[in-house]
Amino acid sequence: MDVHKLRELLEEAHGAQAMVHKDLFALGCWLYLNGKRTAGEKMIKQVVASIPETGNRTYLNAIKENIAGNERAWAEEIFAHLEVNELFQS
Structure with missing residues (x-):
């Protein structure tokens, strides 16, 4: 599965503000990877929740799961x- x-x-839902959501999603992935699973999961789910579910419910639920x-x-695909992506190199 990819993102x-x-x-x-x-990008469709947030336009010029999409980068904030992409950074938050990637940071959530980094936190999750580094043992801060609750915080990371909350960030990821918050980003996913910002997308209308209509026509996307199955896909969005799959990301959360x-x-x-x-x-x-x-983090790379988003x-x-x-600077956020470089966190994964250390």
Whole structure:
């Protein structure tokens, strides 16, 4: 599963503010990966909740249920700021 569609949905829903949501999603992935699962999951779910569910419910629910093991790939696919992505290199 990937988050390419989520990236597109964020850009459609939030326009110029989409980057804030993409950064928050990637930071949530980083926190989750580094053992701060509750905080990371809350950030990820908050971003997902900002997207209208109409026509996307199954996809959005799948994201919320499949965080573990996808953190690095999802952070890369969401196209967050370079500085956020660099957190995964350390």
